[in-house]
Amino acid sequence: EKAEITKEQQAFMKVIVDSYNRHQIPQDVTKKLLQEQYSAEENFILLTEMATSQVQVLVEFTKNIPGFLSLDHEDQIALLKGSAVEAMFLRSAQVLSTKMPNGHTEVLEERIRNSGISEEFMTPMFNFYKSIGKLHMVQEEQALLTAVTILTPDRPFVKDHPAVERLQEPMLEVLRKLCALHHPREPQYFARLLGRLTELRTLNHYHTEMLTSWRMNDQKFTPLLCEIWDVQ
Numbered sequence: 001e002k003a004e005i006t007k008e009q010q011a012f013m014k015v016i017v018d019s020y021n022r023h024q025i026p027q028d029v030t031k032k033l034l035q036e037q038y039s040a041e042e043n044f045i046l047l048t049e050m051a052t053s054q055v056q057v058l059v060e061f062t063k064n065i066p067g068f069l070s071l072d073h074e075d076q077i078a079l080l081k082g083s084a085v086e087a088m089f090l091r092s093a094q095v096l097s098t099k100m101p102n103g104h105t106e107v108l109e110e111r112i113r114n115s116g117i118s119e120e121f122m123t124p125m126f127n128f129y130k131s132i133g134k135l136h137m138v139q140e141e142q143a144l145l146t147a148v149t150i151l152t153p154d155r156p157f158v159k160d161h162p163a164v165e166r167l168q169e170p171m172l173e174v175l176r177k178l179c180a181l182h183h184p185r186e187p188q189y190f191a192r193l194l195g196r197l198t199e200l201r202t203l204n205h206y207h208t209e210m211l212t213s214w215r216m217n218d219q220k221f222t223p224l225l226c227e228i229w230d231v232q
């Protein structure tokens, strides 16, 4: 029947979920969350370190997405640059609403709230975190939604749209079946999940402004972040 996840879809999903679970921010980075003192300066430095580590994790995860490495190389870069912020909002939302060992979540939220980000970006950011939390996504859904976000064909500078669509489509199909399987009493769950991707795009714009205001205060980023975000 249409809703059944086929054997090859199972195998396909396993590759993505295993890679998603394997690539985590190292403990030595996250344990600093509890150690370092609280100041906007120190919080910014910690968050910069986490963002840098998160981008490295993201690149490794993306390389394991079936078919990604056979895309045009410039398109691979365009997809990574175009989706990095969204994937990190997704990841931070998933982490803040579930998986952190207790104490980390509150501390992390505290540090984000006091890192020089202006109030006007706080509200949409934490609304997004809340809306992701309410979905109670299972790990497979988190992994596939992240892969679907990365393989969004209409990112700036992507040349071969159809090639990216051909990779994203099977992922959307598996995600749709997963939603039906894990949320049988919520037929609209898959649609709600995709609605979050639209919300993510608006966060991109806020993030660009966040970067500008940080740079106005002469805040420094790492070379990797400068490269992926085209700053400095």
Ligand SMILES: CC(C)c1onc(-c2c(Cl)cccc2Cl)c1COc1ccc2c(ccn2Cc2cccc(C(=O)O)c2)c1
Binding pocket: 023, 024, 025, 030, 044, 047, 048, 049, 050, 051, 054, 085, 088, 089, 091, 092, 095, 108, 112, 221, 225
């Ligand atoms: C440069 C820095 C100040 C910055 O600029 N914009 C954002 C920024 C912000 Cl402030 C919010 C959302 C997205 C970005 Cl890029 C940030 C901080 O970025 C991050 C990146 C990842 C984050 C966080 C918070 C949580 N996570 C995910 C996380 C934390 C701990 C463990 C794991 C894991 O995988 O095991 C993952 C912040």
